[in-house]
Amino acid sequence: MIRGDRSAAAGGREKSRPRHRALALLALAGLLWTGALARDRAEAWIEATELPTLAPQLSVEMRAAGGDLLRAYTVDEGRWRMGLRPDQVDPLYLAMLRAYEDRRFDRHAGVDPRAVLRAAWQALRAGQVVSGGSTLTMQVARLLEHSGTGHWAGKLRQARLALALERQLSKDQILSLYLTLAPMGGNLEGVRAASLAYFGKEPTRLTPAQAALLVALPQAPEARRPDRDPWAAEAARDRVLARMTAAGVIDAETERAAQGDPMPRTRQPFPQLAAHLTDRARAAQPDLTRHDLTLEVPLQAALERLAASALQGMQPDLSVALLVADHRDGRILASVGSRGFAAQGQGFVDMTRATRSPGSTLKPLIYAMAFDAGLAYPETLIDDVPTDFSGYRPVNFDGAFRGPVPVREALQLSLNLPVVALTEALGPARVMAALRRAGVAAELPGGAPGLAISLGGLGVSLEDLVTLYAGLAAGGTARPLHWRQGEGEGPGAQVTSAVAAWQVGHILADLLPPDGGPRGRIAWKTGTSYGHRDAWALGWDGAHVVGVWIGRPDGTPVPGAFGADLAAPLLFRAFQHLAPEPTELAAPPRGTLLLPNDALPVPLRHFRRRGAAAPDAQAPRLAFPPDGATLDLAGASLPVRVERGTPPFTWLVNGAPVLTGQRRAEAFLPRLGTGFADVTVIDATGRSSRASIRLN
Incomplete structure (x- = not known):
């Protein structure tokens, strides 16, 4: 026909x-x-006349910040x-x-x-x-x-x-x-x-x-x-x-x-953005027909596409979650609970709220608390050496030790021994109290908190971590997040001082971005939980805070997964959807000092554990090469010499053992190539000395 x-x-x-x-x-x-x-x-x-009901059942609607439709639900019979x-x-x-x-x-x-x-x-x-x-x-x-x-x-x-x-x-x-x-x-x-x-x-x-x-x-x-x-x-x-x-x-x-206009021949799907958060909003207030949320449609749609494509070529049961908030007022601007609501790998599970181990992502808070407590300063030296904390013997992720390092460097390298030492000095209960003030609903596996909380030995959610980082970005003031319009609580308790929060952000902003971009625009930190179960990345600029989680919803390990490799690139791609350029980070608060180590008060020049022995005349001292030296070896081995100390000695370059069991004070380290290198010597008692040099 x-x-x-x-x-x-x-x-x-x-x-x-x-x-x-x-x-x-x-x-x-x-x-x-x-x-x-x-x-x-x-x-x-x-x-x-008997009137029927004049208020027919309507589709529940989820509206974004500008009034645009995020999602709607069908009424009876679909x-x-x-x-x-x-x-x-x-x-x-x-x-x-x-x-x-x-x-x-x-x-x-x-x-x-x-x-x-x-x-x-x-x-x-x-x-x-x-x-x-x-x-x-x-x-x-x-x-x-x-x-x-x-x-x-x-x-x-x-x-x-x-x-x-x-x-x-x-x-x-x-x-x-x-x-x-x-x-x-x-x-x-x-x-x-x-x-x-x-x-x-x-x-x-x-x-x-x-x-x-x-x-x-x-x-x-x-x-x-x-x-x-x-x-x-x-x-x-x-x-x-x-x-x-x-x-x-x-x-x-x-x-x-x-x-002459063409006739539509197919039906277009109704919007279904922020499926996890909209379900949460409906469950919280089931009697509402219209829910006005703080999400922004263009950003939400862009991040859902990013989440769907981020893990292409990887295991189908991997999932991803992203959360973006404005740390100036606590509004959640985008919330992506999985790589797709109907995707493989339990996509229906909202991983922004799932309780997981945070890995190293709590370290910025601990360092800020240490600054406030007068235990350390960004240029304070702190020992990264094998340490027994009453039976707890943590190691660094790479298994290496670097000797005395500035606190700034310890945070940037995410070293474990220094942050555990600071947690011991602060007290784990004090750290837990700070988390509660920040709005973090942390879960302990059992009993009183221990030193392991600084390395991820507790349970938090991505929403918790974004809340914590929003507080650091807001000058140390707790910043409760909200996703329903008109329900913001305003600033919360003071968690750290503004100076300490800025110092931590300044240190983290000096990290080289994963895409090789310029430093100083985004303060960011990664984390990897025990057994490679969770890969994290969190960061903030002058207006926004972003959190990323990657892993399996069922908590099984993801061999080879690291926050720096998987989550960090996604973090920076998410920031690109916020604005062409990140909002400039806040200027240092009044009273902030940037001092070198030798200008610090003597007690702040080198952090010592409570009850640790004071420096003695027999501690090893690296006599050669001197700290800051530039040497032209022309490919030859590096001569080194240590004074004092108890043999045998272990020599490390950039944290990796090069010579062990050395009983003589002099040694030659194998060809090291060119560039900057950290040379550390550790004696039989665990005492160490370190120098940073440049090799041509």
């Missing part, structure tokens, strides 16, 4: 009506005539039914609707006697319905009660209900019900649902062709569905356009142009 034949056939089907509908129109016309003669009885009859007011619709559509369906809508009292009498006369002459006599109010009555259109009793009930509705509701309220309930084909009800499904946009701005299609659909929603029969839909749309031209709503040129 050619297109014209199909359109004609569709039109013929729509015009064919049972003869009893003509009788229904005649009955209604008779009712109107009788009612005019018995006005008092008619009024009593109308007043006694139908899309979305509330809509006349002021939220393109005026052209409303003009077409009135001209096509009910020209005297604003003037009649629910039933239009002229339209009914005209339709009845036409039906009597033709033996079938030629034109409908139903007003928009009568159609609303039918939609509210799900009644049919043909039987005379149903028509009479619609007329009675329409007259009653006009006494209870304003014209705009009646029109809102029509805009919400009008059938649009399939499981679509209302103009807004149809506009989103067929055009992929809100109905605030419609083309003449789109407006005409939405006017035409409710008369035969299944026969005219553009995704099922685009030819019938096009024919119906063009008939509406022709009548609009005849009615003067549009001109002939607009009609010709609109007839």
